[in-house]
Amino acid sequence: MSTRLPIRIRTGALAAATALLTGVLGGCDSGGPDASGDGPGPASRSGQGLDWQRCTAPEGGEEPGSQWRCAAVRVPLDHDRPGSGTIDIALIRKEARDKDRRLGSLLFDFGGPGASGVSVLPRAAGAYEKLNSRYDLVGFDPRGVARSSGIVCRDDAEAAAAETTVDITPDTPAETAAFLADGAAFGKGCATRSGRVVAHVATTAAARDMDLVRKALGDEKLHYFGISYGTQLGGVYAHLFPERVGRTVLDAVVDPTADTAGHARNQTTGFQRALNNYFDSTGEGAEAGTARVARLLKRLDREPLPAGGGRRLTESLALAGIVMPLYSQSSWPTLTAALEEAEQGTGDGLLRLADMYNDRDGKGHYGTQSHSQRAISCADSAQRPTADDARALLPEFRRISPVFGEFLAWDTAGWCADWPVKGESVTPGTSAPGAGPVLVIGTTGDPATPYEGARRMADELGAGVGVLISNEGEGHGAYGTSSCVTGTVDGYLLDGKVPPSGTACSS
Structure with a gap:
């Protein structure tokens, strides 16, 4: 299956896999209808009060859920045509402990997108x-995600078939045709299963939703903590509503100046950098270790390894398995x-990591975070690179990374192949003159959102707005892992x- 390396999250000691791959929140009553947006909602564009209902925290949460409350905010499906219908944006909240010193709500977006x-x-x-202690912690599902009219593009059988039969580094005309056809089939599935929503999930729409959430929460300004893709969403919000920017933190920052090829180049650089750091830490050295992994992948491209349950470890699955642990040292x-296990002829270890990465559980059920991710990304980007465009990138990308370069070059063409709706722009607007200070945190060894993107985001936000914090360390995200950044x-x-x-900080 053609799948861009997801920009996953790591929040403090919470591993990315646990945060994203353990299922949706159970027992959450939004106080209104389902996410389709049909019927009266608990909060409207006028900012009427939210109907907070008790909801249960998921297994593995910090507590049984007695302090969590859920609600929903009704927003226009199309902000430019408010009469075209509505959807509900699902919220969850834990109230501030110190009511006398409460500062307001702190809204989180944990990335993806999705x-x-x-x-x-x-x-x-x-x-x-x-x-x-002083903020209500508020999480939300952006439009097109989970309980907020979540995008669904294919079923489990289709996902499993694509995962095992589509070569993400095509070597022949037949493999290239199958690779591009899979991308087109994915988009067609999104349009068939989620057609009403697919055309309206761009980041600018989600940012406008956030302003309605701010109003429904009763806050004069939006206090916001964005991680990974959440930094792009935060930058777009600041661009659209600079006068409403409250205390804002962007951690593990997406480069706002990168186009489709630029994002792929950044991730090729970032994941190879993390792999180099990993092999240097083992004493093997980056060059030797990279060459060993590249040889393993070539062998898997020719002949997948056996793994448990009658499954096979393909080159595509091995890449996902290698990527997953690079998010956290x-x-x-x-x-x-x-x-080591793969080199000895068994693919179980890398396959387990790949399943975590691909959101596949032990029963063969796949989550839909990657569906939302692709739909949002393709709604954002106006570019639709072709197979020829991807081929032109191959020499450069292979030089940057013998492990990840070939896949990420090809993925520029497969990601939004024949997408059913047009994208919005080449790069997002994030300039925010007049906004308050925004902390922009970049980690030097971040694999998914390389450090350079943080510097560019700070520059794009503008002088006096973007406040750059540089964290010397590894992993995706610094808050909760670096005491300096956290403080x-x-x-x-x-x-x-x-x-x-x-x-400057260090982890």
């Missing part, structure tokens, strides 16, 4: 306990064991202490 804030926040809330030993962010969000731009 991560369910309603599901992730209760699991991640322990990392934000200090912030919860604490997972590097798992990668070592899985690679700096807490000081800003809780006490309004704006650090100097260029502040």
Whole structure:
């Protein structure tokens, strides 16, 4: 299956896999109808009060759920045509402990795009306990995600078939045709199963939703914590509503200046950098280790390895299995064991990691986060690269990474192949003159959103707005892993202490 390397999250000690791959929040009553938007909703565009109902935190959450409340905000399906219908945006909230010193709501987006804030926040809330003293912690499912009219594009059987039969690094005309056909079939499935919503899931629409959420929460300004893709959403919100930007933190920052090829180039650089750092830490060295993995992948392209349950480890699945532990340095030993096992002729270890990455459970059921991710990404990007465009990238991308380059070059063509709706722009608008200070945090070893993107986001937000924090370390996201970053962010969000731009931290 053609699948862009998802920009997943790591929040404090919460691993990306746990945050995104353990299912949706159970027992959450939004106080209104389902996410289709049919029928009266609990909150309207006029900002009427939210109907908060008790809901149950998911298994693995920080508590049984007694302090969590769920609600929904009704928003226009098309902000430019308010009469065209509505959808509901699902929310979850844990109220501030110190009511007398409460600062307002702190809205989170955990990335993806496609991560369910309603599901992730209760699991991640322990990392934000200090912030919860004075903020209501609020998570939401952006439009097209999970309970907010979540996009669905294919069923489990179709996902399993694509995962095992489509070569994501095509070597022949037949493999190329099958690769592109899979991308087109995915888009057609989105249009068939989620047609009413697919054309209206761009980041600009989600940012306008956030402003209606802010109003429904009763906040004069939006206090916001965006992680990974959530940084792009935060930057777009600041661009659209600079006068309503409250205390805002962007961690693991997406490069707002990158087009489709630029994002692929950034991730090729970032994942290879993380792989180099991993092999340097083992003592094998980056060059030797990279060459060993590249040889393994070539062997798998010719002949997949046997794995448990009659399944096979293909080159595509191995790539996903290698990527998964690069998001967190604490997972590097798992990668070592899985690679050694594969070289000895068994694919179980890398396949387990790939299943975590691809949101596949033990019963063969796949989550739909990747469906939302692709739909949102293709709604954002006006570019539709061709197979010839991808081929032109191959020499450069292979030089950057013998492991990830070929796949990420081809993926520029497969990601939005024959997508059923047009994309919005080449790059998002994130300039925000007049907005308050926005903390922009980049980690030097971040594999999915390389450090350089944070510097560019700070520059795009503008002088006096973008406040760059540089974190020397590994992994995707710095809050909760670097005491320096965590203390700096807490000081800003809780006490309004704006650090100097260029502040340096280490994990």
